[in-house]
Amino acid sequence: MTTRLFGSGIRRREDPRLITGQASYTDDIKLAGLVHAAILRSPHGHARITGIDTSAAAAAPGVIAVYTGADTEGVLNPMPCAWVIPDSDVKAVAYPPIAKDVVRYVGDAVAVVVAEDRYQAEDALELINVDYEPLPTVINPEAAMQEGAPQLHEDAPNNQAFHWVAAGGDTDDAFANADVVVRDTIIQQKLIPNPMEPRSAIASFVPSMGELTIWNTTQNPHIARFVTCLVTGLPEHKIRVIAPEVGGGFGAKIAVYAWDMVTAFCAMKLGRPVKWTETRSENFVSTTHGRDHVEYVEMAADSNGRVSGVRSVVYAGMGAYLSTAAPGIPTILHGLMYSGPYDIANIKADIYGVFTNSTPVEAYRGAGRPEATFLLERLMDLVAAEVGKDPVEVRRMNLIPKFENGHDVAIGLTYDSGDYEGVLNVALEHVNYDQLRHDQAHARSTNHGHGPLTGIGVSCYCEICGLGPSQVAGAVGFGGGLWESATVRFYATGKVNVFIGTSPHGQGEETTFAQIMSEELGVPVDDVEVIHGDTDTTPMGWGTYGSRTTVVGGGALALSARKIKEKAITLAAHLLEAAEADIEYEDGNFFVRGAPDNGKSIQEIALMANVAWNMPEGMEPGLEATTFYDPPNFSYPFGAHVAVVNVDPDNGHIVLERYVAVDDCGPQINPMIVEGQVHGGVVQGAGQALWEGAVYDDNGQLLTGSMLDYALPRAHLVPDIETLSTVTPSPHNPLGVKGIGETGTIASTVTIYNAVIDALRPLGVTRLEMPLTPERVWRAIQEAGGNRHDHGDGHGHSHDHGH
């Protein structure tokens, strides 16, 4: 039997508990004496609190306590921002867990009620009387920086949260000497991540020991513990954070939330365990949002379409306060990626972070890279249109040629490895691009604009993930390291626990990490249990985001396994009475060269190491290894995607007919899981293109504040996703892997957007705002005057288009 399962699409080891309903997510956990918290949230986008009367609520049935900002002030410290980028004048404004004097967005916490049950807590919320004096609000990040705009924070003039500039080459020169300059204004609308599991926390405090335990839906329990220590003042070793089963995160569970701290505060005050779980409507205003850029972007090229420069001015909304990692997203993860897969000599990103009266913004799947990819791929299409070439041709001419070990781009990053034209070719061949274009031209010439309009979008991307070298993290102001750790522990029975610092929540590392173990040491995957998500039992780690878990955490694991192998070889040599140099390893067996049948299995080695009856001189008992792995570089997955859409010009309705994703994430530990990540990512990106977007009114009310109004992609609205891949290993990490968690989202939004514009170009439509709702599309067609009635073939009849 071979145990080699690296590269095989085995079914997931975490699934049995998930498909039977036996998994425990935070809200599923019950503790003896548990009581329930509900949070009163500001109904105003911006207001001064002039009085709060909690007496009626405190007297309501079942109510145990009511707390306001006056109670938490001085007990809980303000929420810290953990990514203060240097040289950018970051205004780390005070972010009180419960607002006391001023509320700055709809959803800002004003009070908390703790009651015996949640229904009673909700009843009591209605009895709290708050007097507000409404203040003017501002939602649009560009408008927020204009003179006379309402001011959110005294210490952030013009609502400027930071100003960051990065440049490589000389963009002034490139643009001055360009044959062609194309420009666009891109609105990266504010998105609401909506992991299916809402946020939840349970806090339990043992006063006699001063110990706090928090069960929390988080992507990074160790960071949560660190921040909890800063906010509560408890020492870090007295805090335990447990991430039980976590129902998706997509960035929204990176931040450490004020409400978790408030839950902890209640538990500490009351000496009883307290649970807080947000409702979905509460999630819409209280859990972090994503994107929210107003971008002025331009690209310089020669008359052939060879690109010489890209530059931007971006107003990136931060919401009312700086969330945990927020400033790093439009800057490091966005502005540094303006080269994408292209050879562009001159680049400049000029980014303003801006406070607005809306829910704080954080990472959202792709975090910065989808925005960078969007502007590049959008501009590439504009250049192609301007120079009269096929969009593919212009891309091809600008791609960085294949490289295997390091390529420096203008902004100063060193990409690891890439074959950008390779993936593009696979994609084009798979869809038969020439035929697609031919069919499109034929349809256009024969149906005179009647019937659905077909559009084809092609995009290339290269992204930065596998975060990342800690030295770089420090240099760019990240308030922590970005290394990972893994402990491998063999028991006497040959079974293995792997303890990791990252915290997967759907990505399947309980399976892929077992596959790494099978690859490295020949243990059956069923003999490996991967333990994660508990700061008391797992070694330090920085969490699961930025497509880093397999790249960095997997790297740590591979290195630990290799340490085990070294020890096993020494022990095997000792037991087989041979020289170490003569020991060979194959598929879990350590043997003297030429005598595989008389070897020692890794299980036998584990037994002997654990009982330690016969160890070589000086060797410690046990078979266990820990590695703290700090990657020498980021990783740079890449790919090429194609979308085909049909647009009904009568009503603006778009159907996503086809989606093809060709991605290269290096070697695939489990191709089934890789594909699953791409499927999900692509559809999430489609959501931004076609359906999703936070809409606020002038008073800061979120008009798309529930699943009734905010449209998430549904099964019947998306096609099957066609996935293909190429394999270009990264030279920079032990497994050569690159990360695949975000690529789908990074590429798909603009691919679909470009396809829609491609469909509409003959009608004169060249730009649209997302999401591409039927009304927006229809209006654009009307405004372009390209509606069939004016555009028609002169016959003037039979506009009969069914659907």
Added chain:
Amino acid sequence: MYTPDFHYHKAGSVAEAVEMLGHHEDSRLLAGGHSLLPLMRLRLARPATLIDIGGLDELRGIRVHDGHIHIGALTTHGEIARSHDVQHANPLVAEVAGGIGDTQVRNRGTIGGNLAHADPASDWGTIITVMEGSVDVQGPNGSRTIGIADFFQGAFETAVADDEIITGVRVPTLVRQGNGHGHEHGQDHGHDHGHDHGAESISGEVGEYAKMSHPASFYPVIGGAVVINADGGRCVSARVAVGGLVPTPRRAPSVEAALAGQELTAGNLEAAANQLSNDLGDEIIGDVFASADYRRAIAPVEVKHAMLHAIGLAHH
């Protein structure tokens, strides 16, 4: 997610339910709960008393009789969609029932509750209007029948009195449904292309419904329903109704008049559909997803689609 508190009574008969309604102030009937409970969970409705009529089997069931389908008020959308009697007697009604909400909504939501709730975009509102159906109600003073034209009084307002219960709905039978078999924008991946010749073969009564659904709530944004009485490819008479545009489902007499006597060509259908704005007035509904202007402009497209499908000029 947590409704306010209320008193709960389970009615054992229609008569008892009527009595309870009169007896308890601020009481509401609870049928399938798929309009009422969502409102209560968001604390947008807070009745003091709920009278659960869910157990009244006398209000359940489908019977075809006298050229009408009689549908008990508690009959679910799903039961109607799957009923062979309905599929036979009025395939349009079955089709529409099968397109309401999602499987779970159809398993619980009732036709009586839907009409009583009187959402301006309700599928039932539009369909019963175009079919010229009627609603049977029972109150303390006995039973009465309300013609659909008099039933809707405004958005979420009906002619049913506070102490009355809807017991059933009557829908005339329809000879046949169009070839299109119901279709929805935002729902399917297929497309079809119109043809430009007339529908010579069409004779008799055909009906069809087309809607654009909201991508988040699934509720219709605009629904257009038509019934065309044809003879040898010519329209003898037509009935047209739209939902989601004004506070109540609305008949479209201008469109109906424009179609009457016309040859059933795609061009004529479109010209007739374009008369729709004459029937709408200024009170058009709009929201973040679809503004009033857009709805006004697109409604004729939905009506046209329904017509084309009805007479088989659009096909998959």
Added chain:
Amino acid sequence: MKVPIKLTVNGRSHESEVEARTLLVHYLRDDLGLTGTKIGCDTSQCGACVVRMNGATLKSCTCLAVQADGAEVTTIEGLAQDGNLHPVQEAFWDNHGLQCGYCTAGMIMTITELLDRNPNPSAEEVRAGLEGNICRCTGYHNIVKAALAAAEAIRSS
């Protein structure tokens, strides 16, 4: 106001006194400890809470516990029989039909009813049948694949 109810859940009968306003999903999760049924929204959109009641799927967040009086309810915990996974569960596992698992109970319950009504659905019919269930992780691709595989497995068994 407390109301007595009597119902069968996963084959076991229960008699309880519940607050009239208790939603069925809260009764299942909090009173009976059947936390496999999830809550993903408060507007009846997501389908994380889908269970079967008297055979028909139902969003248990849109039903009062008192409305389930006398009913037979099946939740995800009651699907496997004698330690054997239901074919839909098995197919989800085989086809990577889940990632974070939060939507999974509702998806699986919905598909069991879909296949009861239509044992040989097309991919489009499966997609249409999933209208009321949101998954944020999988892009639905593998859920559809799992449903079709389950249909096949059930037909050939």
